Amino acid sequence: MKREVPLVIVFVSGAFMAFQYFVPHYISAAVYQYALNWTIIVGIFTLVVGIGSLVGLHYDRISRRKEQWRYSIVTLVALTFVTVIGLYSPDAIQNPRGLFMHVYFYVLAPVTATMFALLAFFIASAAYRAFRARTVLASLLLLSAVIVMLGRVPIGEYLTGWLPEGLRFSDIAKFILDYPNTAAKRAIYIGVGLGVAATSLKIILGVERTWLGGGQ
Amino acid sequence: MRHPKKVIQSRLAFFIYSVIAFSRAFSQPSSELPETNFIFRYEMLAPPPGPPATVSAMDLPNDPGKGIIVSWQKAPGDNDVFHTVVGYAIYRSQFADSGFTLISRIPGGSSSYSDSDTSLVNGRKYYFKVAALYKNDTLYSSPAGPAVPEPQLFHKQRIVVLALMLLFSGSALFLISRARRGKNVYVRPIAGIDAVDEAIGRATEMGRPILFVPGLGEASRVATIAAFTVLARVARKVAEYQTRIIVPNYDPVVMTICQEVVKEAYAAAGRPEGFNERDVYFVTQDQFPYTASVNGTMLRERPATNFYMGKFYAESLILSETGFVAGSIQIAGTDELVQIPFFVAACDYTLMGEELYAASAYLSQEPQQLGTIKAQDWGKVVAILLMIVGAVVYFFSTPAGDSFSAFVQGG
Numbered sequence: 011m012k013r014e015v016p017l018v019i020v021f022v023s024g025a026f027m028a029f030q031y032f033v034p035h036y037i038s039a040a041v042y043q044y045a046l047n048w049t050i051i052v053g054i055f056t057l058v059v060g061i062g063s064l065v066g067l068h069y070d071r072i073s074r075r076k077e078q079w080r081y082s083i084v085t086l087v088a089l090t091f092v093t094v095i096g097l098y099s100p101d102a103i104q105n106p107r108g109l110f111m112h113v114y115f116y117v118l119a120p121v122t123a124t125m126f127a128l129l130a131f132f133i134a135s136a137a138y139r140a141f142r143a144r145t146v147l148a149s150l151l152l153l154s155a156v157i158v159m160l161g162r163v164p165i166g167e168y169l170t171g172w173l174p175e176g177l178r179f180s181d182i183a184k185f186i187l188d189y190p191n192t193a194a195k196r197a198i199y200i201g202v203g204l205g206v207a208a209t210s211l212k213i214i215l216g217v218e219r220t221w222l223g224g225g226q
Numbered sequence: 227m228r229h230p231k232k233v234i235q236s237r238l239a240f241f242i243y244s245v246i247a248f249s250r251a252f253s254q255p256s257s258e259l260p261e262t263n264f265i266f267r268y269e270m271l272a273p274p275p276g277p278p279a280t281v282s283a284m285d286l287p288n289d290p291g292k293g294i295i296v297s298w299q300k301a302p303g304d305n306d307v308f309h310t311v312v313g314y315a316i317y318r319s320q321f322a323d324s325g326f327t328l329i330s331r332i333p334g335g336s337s338s339y340s341d342s343d344t345s346l347v348n349g350r351k352y353y354f355k356v357a358a359l360y361k362n363d364t365l366y367s368s369p370a371g372p373a374v375p376e377p378q379l380f381h382k383q384r385i386v387v388l389a390l391m392l393l394f395s396g397s398a399l400f401l402i403s404r405a406r407r408g409k410n411v412y413v414r415p416i417a418g419i420d421a422v423d424e425a426i427g428r429a430t431e432m433g434r435p436i437l438f439v440p441g442l443g444e445a446s447r448v449a450t451i452a453a454f455t456v457l458a459r460v461a462r463k464v465a466e467y468q469t470r471i472i473v474p475n476y477d478p479v480v481m482t483i484c485q486e487v488v489k490e491a492y493a494a495a496g497r498p499e500g501f502n503e504r505d506v507y508f509v510t511q512d513q514f515p516y517t518a519s520v521n522g523t524m525l526r527e528r529p530a531t532n533f534y535m536g537k538f539y540a541e542s543l544i545l546s547e548t549g550f551v552a553g554s555i556q557i558a559g560t561d562e563l564v565q566i567p568f569f570v571a572a573c574d575y576t577l578m579g580e581e582l583y584a585a586s587a588y589l590s591q592e593p594q595q596l597g598t599i600k601a602q603d604w605g606k607v608v609a610i611l612l613m614i615v616g617a618v619v620y621f622f623s624t625p626a627g628d629s630f631s632a633f634v635q636g637g
Contacts, residue, residue, distance in 0.1 A: 028391070032384050035377045036290035036348075049446075053479060060478025060508035067507045077526055118512075125514035129540060132547040140571035195563055198579040202561045204605040205583030206448045207391075208598040211398055213451065217594045218586055220455040220487065 017216045024214035064089070158183045272310055273302035275358070277365040283354045283373035291377030292346040294354075297338040298367065301358035304334050310360060316341070317355040322369050326355050334359075346375050397604050402597035411596035418557050418575035419585050422456075425555045426463045429530035435470035436460065437529040438484075439520060439545065441536025441560070442513060445479040448583070449561045453535035454487050455586035456559065460533060461491035465500055473506040474523060476516050481508045517541040521548040534558040534573070535582065538565045546572035559585065 023045070030038045068082035095110050096102045102110035143149040160166035161183025170178040212218035278298035286293030296316060303310030311334040317326035318341065332339055339356075346352065351372035358365045405411050429436050438457055443450040457473070464471045471488060475481035485506045492501040509519045521544065524532065532549040534542070534556070542558075542565040549556045550572055558569035559577030569576045577585060580602065587595035621627045 032381050032388055033379060034288050034290050034381050035379055036292070037377075039290040056478040056482055057511075060475075060481055063478075063481060063503075063508040064510075067504050070504055078522075081522075118515075121518075122512070122514040125518055125544065126540065128544055132543045136543055136547055136568065136571040198563055198566070200606065200609050201580035201602075202563075202583075204394075204602040204609075205561070205580035207394055207605075208398060208602050209448045209452060209583045209586070211395055212586075212595065212598055217402070217592075217598070218451070218455070220451075220458045220586065222486075222490075 013219075013222060016222055017219070021214055021216065024210070028214075061089075154186055158186055270307070272308040275310070275360045275363045275365055276302040277367045278314065278356045278358050279367070281354065281356050281367040281370040283352070283371045285374060285376050286340060286342065288378055288381045288383055289342070291348045292344060292375050293340065293342045294346065294352060294373045294375050295338060295340050296354045296356065296370065296373075298356050300335070300337050301360075301365065303360070304358070309334065311335075311358050312361060313359045314339075315357040315359060315364070317357065317366075319353050319355075319369075320351065322353050322371070326353075326369075331359075348375050348377060350374065393608075394601060394605055398598050398601035401600045401604075402594045405593035405597035405600070408593075411593070411600050413584065413588050413596060413599055416577065416581055416584065416588055418559060418577045418581065419456075419588050421555075421557060421575050422460060423463060425531040425557060426460065426467055426469060428555060429464075430467040430469045432530045434530040435472050435527055436464055436531045436533070437520075437524060437527070437549075437554070438471055438473045438533045438535070440473065440475060440480055440484060441534065441538050442476045442516070442541070443480075443537030444477050445483055447537055450480060450536045452582045452586060453559070454483060455589065456533065456535045456582075457484060458487050458491055459589045461488040462495055465492040465495035465497050468497070468500065470502075471505060472523060472527065472529065474509050474516075474520050475507065476509065476511060476513075478508050478511075481506065513539065513541055517544050520545055524548050524552045524554070528552055529554050531555045531557070534560070534569065535577075536560065538562055538569075543568040543572060549573075 026041070026045075030042045065086065068085050070076075071079050071082040072086075092110070092113060095113070099105070099108050099110055102108055105111060106115075137155075141148070141152040141155055143152050157179055160169065161179035161181075166179035166183070170180075175181065209218065278301045281296065281298040283294055283296045286295045298314075301311050301314075313331055313333050314336055315328055316330045316332070316339050318329045319325040319327065329341060329343065330339060341352075341354075351374055353369045353371035354373070355369050356367045358367075401411075426436060438460060440450060440453045440457065443453075445451070461471055473481075473484050473488065475484060485503060488506050489498070489501045489503075492498050509516050523529075524545075525548065529549075529552070532546075532552075532554045534545060535558070538545075538558075538560050539562065542560070542562075546556055546558065546569060556573035557575045557577075558573040559582035560566060560569065561579050561582055563579070566576065566578050570578075584599055584602075587599050622631065
C-alpha cells in the first residue's frame with residue numbers, strides 16, 4: 011500500500027498533465043493551475059524542512075567541534091540575522107536603502123559575483139588540460155579550438171585577412187560553428203528529447219520507481 | 227545600386243537613388259570611375275487618412291474560452307514609409323449599433339488584437355469597432371461581429387505533437403511487452419556507469435567519502451529524476467562497502483527525495499543503521515553560495531569520488547575543477563548541452579544527454595526499462611528519416627534542385 015498509493019497518484023497526475031496539454035478548455039486550465047498552486051505550497055513547506063536540515067547540520071558541526079566548525083557559527087548567525095531583519099521590516103525588498111537590501115547589495119551580491127568570476131580562471135585551467143594533443147582526437151579538438159578562437163577575435167582576421175574569402179580563420183570558424191557543431195548539438199537535443207519522453211513514460215507507467223526511494 | 231535613402235517630410239516621402247559604377251574586376255567601386263552617375267528623385271504623397279478596412283472578430287482559437295481575436299487591414303498611411311497612424315483604439319459592445327466602450331489602445335503598425343478580458347462571457351455575442359488614431363483625426367471602422375467566445379476541447383495546433391506522442395508511446399509499450407516476453411535488448415556499454423563500482427571501490431580502499439551532487443534542478447526535472455536512479459545505485463554500493471556518502475542539495479524537495487533514496491538503499495543493503503541523515507542535507511537555493519559550500523566540502527572532506535548528476539549551469543566547471551584539484555575521480559551526467567563540454571574537459575567520465583536517462587535501464591537491466599531504450603532508438607530512426615525527407619524536399623525547392631531536375635530530365 012505504501013508503494014501503490016504514490017504510483018496511482020503519479021499515474022493520474024502524469025496522465026492528466028499530458029491530457030491538459032491538448033485540451034485548452036477552462037476546466038482543464040483551472041485544474042492545471044490548481045495543481046501548480048499546490049506544487050508551490052508543497053515547495054514552501056519543504057523549504058522549512060530544508061532550513062531544519064541546514065540548522066541541524068551546522069548545530070551538529072558546532073557541538074562536535076568538527077573541522078572548521080567556526081564557519082558554521084557564521085552560517086547560523088547570518089541565517090538568523092537576515093531572517094530577523096527581513097521579518098521586522100515589512101517593506102524589506104521594496105526599500106533599497108533598508109538594512110535587508112543593504113545586506114543583499116553589499117554582502118551577498120559581491121560574494122556571488124566573486125564566485126562567478128572564478129569561472130574565468132577555471133576555464134583557462136580546464137582548457138589547458140583538454141587541449142593537450144595526446145591523441146588524434148585531442149589534436150583535432152585543439153586545432154578546431156584554435157581556429158574558432160582566432161576566428162572570433164581581430165588578430166585572426168589580421169593574420170589571415172590576405173587569404174581569399176572562405177579560407178580565412180573567421181570563415182573556417184563560422185563553418186565549424188554552423189555545421190559540425192550545430193549538427194552535433196542537434197543530435198544531442200534529439201537524444202535528450204526522446205530520453206525525456208521515455209523517462210516520463212516510465213514514471214507515469216510505474217516502470218521507473220527510484221523516486222519512491224529504492225525503487226523496490 | 228545602393229539602398230535608397232529615405233527622407234520623410236510630413237506626408238511626403240522622397241526616395242533618392244544613387245547609381246555607382248563598378249569595374250568588372252573588383253567588387254569594390256572603382257576609383258577610376260565617377261562615384262555617382264545618376265540621382266533619381268521620386269516624390270510620393272501620403273494617402274489621405276481613413277479607417278481600418280475589413281475589420282473582423284472571431285472566437286480566439288485553441289483557448290480556454292473568454293477570448294476573441296479582432297483583426298483588420300492597416301489604415302492608410304500605416305506603413306514603413308509614412309507612419310502617419312499613431313495607434314489604434316479597440317471598442318467593444320454587446321450590440322451592433324450602440325454601447326461601444328474603449329477596451330484598449332495599441333500602437334500603430336498592429337493589425338490584430340486579442341481580447342482576453344475575464345469579464346467576457348462564453349456564448350455571448352460581442353461586436354467590435356477599431357479606430358485609427360491619426361495626429362489630428364480619429365476614424366472609426368464599421369462594427370464587426372458578432373463574435374462568440376467559446377472554450378475549445380482540443381488544441382488543433384498540437385495535433386502533430388499528439389500523433390508523435392501516441393506513436394512513441396505505442397512503440398514503447400510494444401517494446402516493453404516484447405522485452406517482458408524474453409526478447410533480448412542490447413544496450414551498448416556506458417563507460418561512465420561501468421566506472422561507478424570501480425569509483426566506489428576506490429573510495430572504500432582510500433577510506434574517503436563519496437560526494438554526490440544532484441545539481442540545481444527541481445524534483446520535477448527529468449534530469450533530476452534520472453539522477454535519483456544513479457544515486458540509488460551508488461548509495462546501495464556505498465552501503466554494501468560501508469563507505470560514507472555526502473549529498474549536498476540545492477532544492478529542499480530534492481533533498482527529501484535523496485534522503486529517502488539513500489535511506490532505502492541502506493535498508494536494502496541490510497545496513498539501515500549506517501544511514502546518517504546529516505550527510506544528505508540542504509544548503510541554499512542560491513546558485514553560487516551553493517557552489518561555494520560544495521567546494522568547501524570537497525576541500526575539507528577530500529572525497530575519493532565526485533558524482534555530478536542532473537541539471538547544472540555555470541557552476542559545473544567551478545565544481546568539477548575544484549574536484550580535480552582535490553584529486554577525486556569525477557563522473558558527471560547532464561542534459562544541459564552548454565555544460566557538457568565543461569564536464570568532458572574536467573571529469574573522468576561524462577554521461578552526455580540521453581546517456582543520463584539510459585543509466586536507469588542500464589543499471590537495472592529490467593526488461594521493461596530496456597524496452598523504452600529501444601523505443602528511443604526507433605524514435606531516432608524516425609527523426610533521421612524525417613531529416614532526410616526534409617533535406618530532399620528542401621533541395622528540390624531551390625534553384626540547384628531545379629537545375630538537378632532539368633539535368634535528370636535531359637534538359
